[in-house]
Amino acid sequence: METAEDKTVCLGDRETTDGPKNGQLAASEDAVAFTSSFEPEELQRCVFTESLVVFSESGRELGTFNVTVQHARKVQQPCLLLHAQSHGTMHGAPCGTTVTTYISCELEILEEDYHEYIKLEGHSVDNRCHMVQQDGKMFINKVTTVEEEVKNESASYPISSLSGLISEGSSLLLMRLIALRRTVPENMVFVTLDKQLNIIHTTFSDLGVKQMEVGGEVKEVFGVQRMVHSGKSSPDTWENYFLTNGHLVSRHQVGSPFSMRLLQLQSRMEGPEKVSVVQVENTADFLERRKELKEEYALYLRQHPEIRALISDFMQFLLIPFNCIDLFYLIDTDEYFDIEMDRLTLSRIDDGLNSEEVAELCFLCTDFIPRKRLEGISSAKDLFRKLEDASLLESSYLSQLFKTIHREDLVKQLQSNSRQLEETDAIPVLSNYRVMLYRIHDDMTEENLDKLKFLLNDKLNRRPLEKSKTVLDLFLEMEKTQIMSRDNVSELHKLLLEFDKQLATVVEKYMQEHHGALSEISNYQEMPHIAPLGLLSIPQPETGPPSIENFNSGFISDAAPCPDTPTSHDEDEYYSFTHVPRGLCVIFNNEDFPGTVLGKRNGTQQDEKSLDDLFRRFGFKVVIHNNLIAKAIQSEIRALGQRDFSNEDALVVFVLSHGDNGCVFGTDGETVQLRALTRPFTSNSARSLAGKPKLFFIQACQGNQDQSGSVPIGMETGETQLEADAASVPSNSIPSDADFLLGMATVPECKSFRNREKGSIYIQHLCKQLERAAESPQMDDILSVLVRVNREVSKGVYLNKKQMPEPKYTLTKKVVLKYV
Template sequence: MNLLTLSHIDEELDSSEVAALCFLCRDVLKKKRREKVKDAKELFQRLGEKGLLENHHFLQKLLETIGRIDLLNFLETDSSRTNASSDPQTDASPILSHYRVMLYQIHEDMTQENLDKMKYLLSKELSRGQLESCTTALDVMAEMEEKGLLSKENMDMLKTILEQCDIQLVKIIHREGTTTVPQRPSVQPISSQYPHYSMDNQRAGSVQPSLQGLSISESQPSSQCSISLQGGQSLCPDSEPASLRAQSDYYTMTRNPRGQCVIINNEIFSGNDLTNRPGTMEDEKALSRVFSRLGFEVKVHSNMSKKDIHDVLDELGRQDFMMEDALVVCVLSHGEMGSVFGSDGEKVRLRDLTRPFTSGRSPTLAGKPKLFFIQACQGSEFQKGATPHPPTQRDRKGDRRSSIEEDAGPVLAESVPFDADFLMGMATVEECKSFRNIKTGSIYIQELCKQLEKAAASGEDILSVLTHVNREVSKGQFKNYKQMPEPKYTLTKKLILNFI
């Protein structure tokens, strides 16, 4: 192969991609030949010495696997210079094994949280020094192979570990058709080290109401887990162990970017009855910062009329979300019960915010979490505490010297229907006001962003996040009144948002 071509490819690859290529070549290059590789040029030299670059097929497969399809153009150019009579099917062109590609796919879909779990679970099998040197899942799996804990013929331990990390990672193995049978786990669960939180009936492995007469034993190992039928009969599913089904309680959040975060920020109002909303830009900044770190592509729309809001959301709902894990929509505006206001003073029903993203209208979002966060009043009433102070006339009109304002409007009762996999975080309960600091932003949004950042580090699910928000906001007192946020949801799984 042309040396200039290989040089061009070498210049385009970073160190992590070179490390990935070395891992993919473990089956064709001996350990000593790989250890001295510092860049792609050295790797290509060793592959060339083994006769593995006589034609483009092996290198092409390597580049495709690591997602550098753009570099294939170099190979096409080089191919035009080679002898057309060369045989592309020579013995020097090995096929990259499905096993090796599968391990790389697991690495690609592995979050930092799951990598930490994986290393913890292997703490009894690998030394501390070995684990500390591992910065990626490829490093961990390479160490497992060195210790004889992982091979094409024996993936039992890897499966056991992935079962306790993410069901989607185990499904990669099943999808590749690996036939090894999972054995009894040789490592202990890590629920005490990485706790997951739930609310009410959000329990891992819970039985659906339609499965009357069935009960699932949660105390048995995955290889022995069975579903007990009335009369003493038992049924063991062949497709997935029960421990894998328990992991399916979590929404998949592996893509980068995760999805879109759309922020509608209404600060300036043309309606006669609605004042402007100073301080809302601080909320926009906080939301943009947090959701960008959480892996979302943030898009901001400012001062949108009722028609503008409808148009933007309708167009968004028609998009293809096949390659996205979730959707986030944040609306910062004035509001009343069941509605928010456009910048023109016209009402937009909360129902109309969610309607474009129901499974019927946006099928590629079906089964994926759709999160809505609404900073707006939901009425004109004040939320009182245990020992409320009667409002003064000055408080009712709004103290011009105070930095706290209400995001309110006239009251009109209207219910909000929710379909599957929706979450709507409301700044306040129905009929009551929410408060905004004209300098630092709204009480609810600022606390939400703070708790999302904490949860990204601790691994708490979104419902735990909103519970913390409820508690912290409810502790405050604003113009002698209280504020009580209210999440509403039809989520069917637990959702954990981590920083990328």
């Protein structure tokens, strides 16, 4: 049973220069002055990594203790990042401590994560504490887990009351600095926080100089003692000994059966060379420019894709024993320089999840990752690797997972400084079915779990029932034996009615909603098969490939005089475009999706501008709808279907949004089926559009799968390949009437890509090819244009993946768009 205890400590209504009041403990003036006295050269000498071995009293190795200090930036200022990690065993039980701290040049704590655990048989303990400076206060959150009992505590203090604060992480850096100076000033009293998040005192003292054997050599070491005074018992005391270069050689907590020792000396005893203030500032400047350098580097690689092949040949020549494809994946993404930061974030999240929560996440991921691949996962890191293999390691998907298991605190940790230049509109979405099952798990008591197992005795074997520790385990067994599935939960509903009608209503609600979804799907399945592109007569495109232009080059402003509009003798071959305006072009452009897991679609405004300019030059009236929720999109489509198009020749609709298979998203995260976009414009529904072309273009993903490229190995004809591809493409998005064209940015179940600055790959290539056709003296029709779009888009590599657009149509004539 999970319990929660919230404790909020607020000391002082406002900050004053007088320091703490009302008897609150405070650091001494000497201590505060000491933390502000260090020069950049001294801080630079502390930037190194060290590793010690943990020993028991009997001399047996139990684990390791590692400390790393490096340059970093936090809240727009240079700082130091300290990461300390100790892992080993205690009486055979795994245990460990991890500390990650951002520390300012004045030794102020900007942010710290602290995690310690021990996994004893039948008694596991897990402590986590996070503190961060924000809005003039220090906010502290602590979570203690003992077996299944969870205790939450929180506190906040004005920064003014925490002058001279020393944490577990900053104490390690402070002792390095003290060791380099080889002196501990007197009358230094610092403050720290105890396990109850109360302010207490901590002090440091001089243990003097002595000789100690290190790595087979006798070295002079300097001792620093740290004491933490709780006031209720004897102080906790640590004795630490350092070399003259600040490297720790011995650490021991008085009264503990464990100690840490350095076994091997560093090759360079005097530590890093001294550096100037300018060098430290240059390092900070580089960190500030890291994002800019990253984007320039990634852009260069995209502009020169041949580099990958050159490096691959070079690697193979040298017989380097690792997977070059993995290396290229790292190089070709904009996250190359952010890997360490992202790994640190994921590592911190891993520290924040217990084994039960990891099991819950695995259950929620079974829609995207095969169940067998999730077996044996015991940590969040293992799950992250599986998600990465499936291209699902995205903040949007992780946010959904963490919100579902009620870990909003982890959602905040997903904030990243990386900005990819290219991104995808694919948003993996947890299924309603899986979320519904998790809700049942949330409210399932042990007693009700036993009742459910009893009712399943005649449906499941004894062994699976005994292995099922939670109802999620039971659900997986029920799915294996096909007792239930996303399309059939009636048996689960029947079982729940036997002992908990409230849980049964959760299933009832899902059944009602899912039934509506199945009805919509049935409408698609009843539609006749439409011949795919490639099986109908299509004018052959020009054989010479068009020049590859950069999106920044803009568009040609004026076209050469175009040939006359097709005359009456062309009526059987070409759709007529004689009215003014030629037709109506409607653009639905969704950029922001507030309150949802769907990210902002940067770059989509460039698509809107390109389409607006182009279709006005084609003589169309252009109407733009920005950021509409799903119901508003459907409402506008229905109203459009009732419009009189007698004095217009065509309807063109663009939808720029996030999407999934067979649908697009409104800004509220709700879906609009593609069929719902086209149904109001059939001949029976919109009589004034009968016999006129209705062109729909969808810039949205149709799933989360990646497309990869391959080199042709045979001489099969393109037509044969198109037939084979078409057979595997469902036609459930094709309208059941004539004169429609549906241009999809990607094939079903796959991603489409968008440049954050220049617009989507598909729309920008489409505009470029439409312009080319409009300027051509030939009667270049829309299908020829789309063939060229397919060819050009398929040539590119986007985030190391491929994209293939897909046109579907029931056009009975050729559509030729020329400037007016």
